[in-house]
Amino acid sequence: MLTLEDARRVIAAAETKATEIGQPMNVAVVDTGGNLVAHVRMDNAWIGSINISINKAFTARAFDTSTQELGENSQPGQQFYGIQDSNHGRIMIFAGGIPLRRDGQVVGAVGVSGGSGAQDQSVADAGAAAF
Amino acid sequence: MLTLEDARRVIAAAETKATEIGQPMNVAVVDTGGNLVAHVRMDNAWIGSINISINKAFTARAFDTSTQELGENSQPGQQFYGIQDSNHGRIMIFAGGIPLRRDGQVVGAVGVSGGSGAQDQSVADAGAAAF
Amino acid sequence: MLTLEDARRVIAAAETKATEIGQPMNVAVVDTGGNLVAHVRMDNAWIGSINISINKAFTARAFDTSTQELGENSQPGQQFYGIQDSNHGRIMIFAGGIPLRRDGQVVGAVGVSGGSGAQDQSVADAGAAAF
Amino acid sequence: MLTLEDARRVIAAAETKATEIGQPMNVAVVDTGGNLVAHVRMDNAWIGSINISINKAFTARAFDTSTQELGENSQPGQQFYGIQDSNHGRIMIFAGGIPLRRDGQVVGAVGVSGGSGAQDQSVADAGAAAF
Numbered sequence: 001m002l003t004l005e006d007a008r009r010v011i012a013a014a015e016t017k018a019t020e021i022g023q024p025m026n027v028a029v030v031d032t033g034g035n036l037v038a039h040v041r042m043d044n045a046w047i048g049s050i051n052i053s054i055n056k057a058f059t060a061r062a063f064d065t066s067t068q069e070l071g072e073n074s075q076p077g078q079q080f081y082g083i084q085d086s087n088h089g090r091i092m093i094f095a096g097g098i099p100l101r102r103d104g105q106v107v108g109a110v111g112v113s114g115g116s117g118a119q120d121q122s123v124a125d126a127g128a129a130a131f
Numbered sequence: 132m133l134t135l136e137d138a139r140r141v142i143a144a145a146e147t148k149a150t151e152i153g154q155p156m157n158v159a160v161v162d163t164g165g166n167l168v169a170h171v172r173m174d175n176a177w178i179g180s181i182n183i184s185i186n187k188a189f190t191a192r193a194f195d196t197s198t199q200e201l202g203e204n205s206q207p208g209q210q211f212y213g214i215q216d217s218n219h220g221r222i223m224i225f226a227g228g229i230p231l232r233r234d235g236q237v238v239g240a241v242g243v244s245g246g247s248g249a250q251d252q253s254v255a256d257a258g259a260a261a262f
Numbered sequence: 263m264l265t266l267e268d269a270r271r272v273i274a275a276a277e278t279k280a281t282e283i284g285q286p287m288n289v290a291v292v293d294t295g296g297n298l299v300a301h302v303r304m305d306n307a308w309i310g311s312i313n314i315s316i317n318k319a320f321t322a323r324a325f326d327t328s329t330q331e332l333g334e335n336s337q338p339g340q341q342f343y344g345i346q347d348s349n350h351g352r353i354m355i356f357a358g359g360i361p362l363r364r365d366g367q368v369v370g371a372v373g374v375s376g377g378s379g380a381q382d383q384s385v386a387d388a389g390a391a392a393f
Numbered sequence: 394m395l396t397l398e399d400a401r402r403v404i405a406a407a408e409t410k411a412t413e414i415g416q417p418m419n420v421a422v423v424d425t426g427g428n429l430v431a432h433v434r435m436d437n438a439w440i441g442s443i444n445i446s447i448n449k450a451f452t453a454r455a456f457d458t459s460t461q462e463l464g465e466n467s468q469p470g471q472q473f474y475g476i477q478d479s480n481h482g483r484i485m486i487f488a489g490g491i492p493l494r495r496d497g498q499v500v501g502a503v504g505v506s507g508g509s510g511a512q513d514q515s516v517a518d519a520g521a522a523a524f
Contacts, residue, residue, distance in 0.1 A: 003436050034178055036439045039432045043396050047428040060181025076207045079248035082224040086183045087216045088350070097327015134305050166309040170301045174265050178297045296440055324441025338469050341510035344486040347477045349444045 001102065002108040006067030006131060007038040010100070011112050013130030017066045017069045017123045018042060018114070025114035026053035026122050028099075032107050033063045042114070049113035054123075055090050056097030057111030062087065064106045067097035068121060133162045133231065137262060138169040141231065141241050144261030148254045149173060149245070156245035156254050157184035160231075163238050164191045173245070180244035181249040185257075186221050187228030187242030193218065195237045198228035199252060227261045228249030264293045264362065264370040268393060269300040272362070272372050275392030279385045280304060280376070287376035287385050294369050296323045304376070311375035317352050318359030318386075319373030324349065326368045329359035330383060332333035341346075358382030360390045395424045395493065400431040400523060403493065406481030406523030408498035410516045411435060411507070418507035418516050422493075425500050426500035429456045432511050435507070437477035448483050449490030449517075455480065457499045460490030461514060489513030491521045 007029035018025040024045035029037045036057075041050055056067050063070060071093040074080040084091045095117040100108040110131075112124040137161035147242040149156040155176035161169045165186075168190050172181055196200060202224040219255045226248040232240040241253040241262075269291035280287040286307035291299045298319075303312055318329050325332060333355040336342040346353045357379040362370040372393075374386040400422035411418040416436035422430045434443055449460050456463055464486040466473040477484045486512040492502040503523075503524075505517040 007433075029155055031295070033293070033297055033440065035295055035434075036432065036443045037434050039429060040397055040400075041428075041430050047426065050429045059179065063177050065519055080225055081144050082202065082205070082222075085220055086223060087179055088182070088184055089181070091179070135302055138302075164309065166303075167301060167312045168303050170298065171266055171269075172299050173296075178295065181298045321441065325439050336413070344464065344467070344477050344484075345445070347482055348448055348485060349441055349442070350482060380486055 002029070002037060004037055010127040011038060011040055013126075014042070014110065014112060014123045014125045014127030015027050015043050017126035021067065021115075021119060021122065023115040023119050025112050025120070027123070028053040028057045028111045029128060030054075030057040030109050030111070032061070034058045037108070041068050045114045050071060052113035055092045055094070055111065056077060056113060057109045058090050058107035060097035060099045062091070062101055065100055066095070066099065067092050067111075068095035068117075071095065078116050097123050098113045099125045100128060132159070135168055135170060137239075141262050142169060142171055144171060144173070144241060145241065145254050145258030148257035152250060152251050152253065154246040154247075155159070156243050156251070156253035157181050157253070158258060159184040159188045160241045161185075161188040161192050161240050161242070163192070164218075165189050168239070174252040176245045183223055183244035184227070184242045187222045187241070187244060188240045189221050190223050191228035191230045191240035191242065193238060195230050197226070198223050198232065198242075204228065227255050229255045231259060231262045264291070264299060268300055268370075269377070270393050272389040273300060274303055274384050275373060276372065276389030277302070277304060279388035281383060283384065284382050285377040285385075287374050288312050288380070289385070289389060290315040290317040290319045292323050292371050292373070292374045293373075296320045299370070307376040314354055314375035315358070315372065315373045317354045318354035318375060319371045320352050322361045322371035322373065323352050323368060324353070326361055328357070328361065329354050330357035330379075333357065345362075358386050360386045362390060362393045395430060397420070397430055398473060399501075400519070402434055403524050404431060405521040406518030407503065407505060407516050408433070410519035411466075412455065412507075414425050414512060414515065415468050416508040416512050418513070419443050420448040420504050420516070420520060421504045423447075423450040423454050423502050423504070425454070431502070438507045442478045443504035445485055445503040448485040448504065449506060450502045451483050451491045452485050453490035453492045453502035454499060454502065455484070459488070459489035460485050461510075463486065489517050493521060493524045
């Protein structure tokens, strides 16, 4: 399973990357059940991104996919258009949420929010790589 | 009316199809009132799809139409665009929800979620055919 | 972990008990993450109890305790008074939700709703005993 | 202001206390705006307490009072009875939320959930003392 120690390692790596690119971020990690394990908001990061980071992590685990990929499939005319209205407002369909895998199995996810889509994604990638 | 026994027959057929195509699914059945009769989440099916399967079944009965057809009419510029904001987040506008008819009358619906739109639809079709 | 097969065994035992006492019930089972695995509403069971059975199961897993015991601690003047306002309306504080344990560890829960508190509890007990 | 570094110091002290009393906890810290700065769920802590720890921290800052004291004033017949129905489900009225003061000014709060009221309070006290 995913422990608090795992979550902290992921968050630390994400923070390092966020500092490196000069964009303070919210970073959240959820476990296998999609439940929050840890969250940090770096100093000066957006308060609107608290909820988004947690929801991106939830979404990435809820569908075992990155929120970026889900977003591509949820545009008007695409197969999952409208999915963001499910799950009581917890579904985020833009970049920054990535599943965390162990032995090929998704056991949690990381969600990042606080900058552009590309920035969120690169910070989430750095976090996931440390898992 | 639609009984629990009916719902189980529909779910069993859907599960058989899901197993056949190798994609674990959430399957839900609602009755004439749009209220849940039964739900199952197959092992390893997405947890984000619990809510979606139930909502697809509700939606299909709520408008006596498949969610796929409703989705076509709910794209930007179409006549029902925005319908997903009604009913407190219970409206799903992509494939996988199908009304269940008896003697030409809609008496319930099945909702399936856990794969691509085409997979969800094929599993819902299999469930509906068993009704 | 708790499988769909496990959930069905629990539900079957609960249904048998409900039939025996002549009170149709809603029965729900959640897994380790508190996420729904299966739900059934027996014919003629209350539709208001769909949500309650699912929430009782969630609550029993969320706090690793029976909802009956939690209810005793949540009365006015008690240590958890007000807990039912947390978790976005998912906390139920009356009898019918029971944790499911394997090797001493809580791995899910069963929730029953559709009769008196004593009836709900006895049906949930029967379900849990089959786990 | 309250920084992420401050929040981490508070959380570390709370975790030490929780480990000492043998009860895994959720610990959350909010800033002057009542917005989440950091949250951790210790391994095996209740998942229902994620939301409660965050809400206790919010509540303690929202009214610049401990949730224990607010709870005493929110019992049936007391002056704030009903306050838990405000703020969209974010108000918790039992022990575990404590304001964090700097130079006599409240600049944030810590919220703890995962055990009995007395345990939550003692862990929150330990966290606040480290601020």
